[in-house]
Amino acid sequence: MADASNKLKLGALIALVVGSMVGGGIFSLPQNVAASAGAGATLIGWLITGVGMLMLAFVFQTLANRKPQLDGGVYAFAKAGFGDYMGFSSAWGYWISAWIGNVSYMVLLFSTLGYFFPVFGEGNTPIAIGCASVLLWLLHFLVLRGIKEAAFINTITTIAKMVPLALFIIIAAIAFKLDVYKADFWTVGGTEPSSVMEQVRKMMLVTVWVFIGIEGASIFSARAEKRSDVGKATVVGFVAVLLLLVLVNVLSQGILAQAELAGLKNPSMAAVLEHVVGGWGAKLISIGLLVSLAGALLSWTLLCAEIIFSAAKDHTMPEFLRKENANHVPANALWLTNGLIQLFLVITLFNSSTYLSLLYLATSMILIPYFWSAAYALLLAFRGETYENDSGQRSKDLAIAAVAVLYAVWLVYAAGVQYLLLSALLYAPGAILFAKAKREVGQPIFTNLEKLIFIGVLIGAGIAAYGLYAGFLSL
Numbered sequence: 001m002a003d004a005s006n007k008l009k010l011g012a013l014i015a016l017v018v019g020s021m022v023g024g025g026i027f028s029l030p031q032n033v034a035a036s037a038g039a040g041a042t043l044i045g046w047l048i049t050g051v052g053m054l055m056l057a058f059v060f061q062t063l064a065n066r067k068p069q070l071d072g073g074v075y076a077f078a079k080a081g082f083g084d085y086m087g088f089s090s091a092w093g094y095w096i097s098a099w100i101g102n103v104s105y106m107v108l109l110f111s112t113l114g115y116f117f118p119v120f121g122e123g124n125t126p127i128a129i130g131c132a133s134v135l136l137w138l139l140h141f142l143v144l145r146g147i148k149e150a151a152f153i154n155t156i157t158t159i160a161k162m163v164p165l166a167l168f169i170i171i172a173a174i175a176f177k178l179d180v181y182k183a184d185f186w187t188v189g190g191t192e193p194s195s196v197m198e199q200v201r202k203m204m205l206v207t208v209w210v211f212i213g214i215e216g217a218s219i220f221s222a223r224a225e226k227r228s229d230v231g232k233a234t235v236v237g238f239v240a241v242l243l244l245l246v247l248v249n250v251l252s253q254g255i256l257a258q259a260e261l262a263g264l265k266n267p268s269m270a271a272v273l274e275h276v277v278g279g280w281g282a283k284l285i286s287i288g289l290l291v292s293l294a295g296a297l298l299s300w301t302l303l304c305a306e307i308i309f310s311a312a313k314d315h316t317m318p319e320f321l322r323k324e325n326a327n328h329v330p331a332n333a334l335w336l337t338n339g340l341i342q343l344f345l346v347i348t349l350f351n352s353s354t355y356l357s358l359l360y361l362a363t364s365m366i367l368i369p370y371f372w373s374a375a376y377a378l379l380l381a382f383r384g385e386t387y388e389n390d391s392g393q394r395s396k397d398l399a400i401a402a403v404a405v406l407y408a409v410w411l412v413y414a415a416g417v418q419y420l421l422l423s424a425l426l427y428a429p430g431a432i433l434f435a436k437a438k439r440e441v442g443q444p445i446f447t448n449l450e451k452l453i454f455i456g457v458l459i460g461a462g463i464a465a466y467g468l469y470a471g472f473l474s475l
Helices: 010-021 025-034 041-067 074-082 084-113 126-144 147-175 178-182 194-211 227-255 258-262 268-277 279-313 330-347 357-384 391-440 447-470
Strands: none
Touching: 010 147, 010 279, 025 126, 025 194, 025 227, 025 258, 025 268, 025 279, 041 194, 041 227, 041 330, 041 357, 041 391, 074 084, 074 279, 074 357, 084 126, 084 279, 084 330, 084 357, 084 391, 084 447, 126 279, 126 330, 147 227, 147 258, 147 268, 147 279, 194 357, 194 391, 227 268, 268 279, 279 330, 357 391, 391 447
């Protein structure tokens, strides 16, 4: 446990939330959304996403205040409500989502550098992977020096990345043309009208991706100076990022036609600004993206290690992941995480996986942890646990949690069968670490219900493995 001098203040917690949410996604948002939905469906999608994610933000705020003893966020909530294997699966899924997300950030970062230095190509050339590996281990040793020091640097990069985003919004607002925005309002790229809800469904994983990190403060709850700051940081960070995202997306649709946006190369925000002000606009956004990605990589390096370290502290993960160095950094968790990131960076040399495919896979992995967190909040309010003298707040929180659960279910639907099966393939091997943790404390590995759940995961993993072999599934 960190001593008082290493505790994180409210500003650092907000920066962790904003810094982890504002990574590369916002800079590619205009093209990513336009490829799936027209302007009308985009507004509906943002309404659903805004309400759903706000309810999740309130869920994390409520659970942080009502269950202050549960450190570690998403994993701890799942374990408290639904048992050890669900808790482990939430930690495992969140952890995998986080480090796969870091791989995608590395690819996007060096793809962006390819704008200035063609040798980096699309971010997966040998030179790009070599430089990404150097950056990975520089971040690794920076974090080993201390969580508080790394969080301070993250705060600086979070402030720095807001400058180009604010300039983009101001310039785009001046250049916005209503007739461009209204053209092809319900179509995708000028094609035949498709179902509005189908357009909304297709854009949902993109909008969820740009909000991943909303739970960042709750992951670091044990290191917060004040427990109440965890909930405040979550809501403040969410509102700030939602405003940024919607403005960037909607304003872009009033500058370039929907079909043009859909055909842009990422980071598409650079091309949008270049259309308005010329080449310097693209350079400004590219530099802003590089700063943003560097900060997001730092945020997620912290989050990756912290989630499995927290799970190891109460024997949900194996004992070796509990080791801290002299600076109170979870060293073994960090080595394991970055070792796997390094492995996947090498794999990108031999695989055609793009930033978007990695994005979709990382997003699908985090849906289960979000669902269990919302379900736990619903369970608490339904039982009346911690609401003994607060019936009015109980009714309010019951409604909030119910909406959050429905939203989480909608996200699972939006992910589609392909990514759910691929998620099962990644969830299944986690049972090895779960079994090791259980054996260390002399407990049976699974309850009867957990056995059935695990069999379901194995069946899904088997279908996914065959699908990859047969070619009807792909990364």
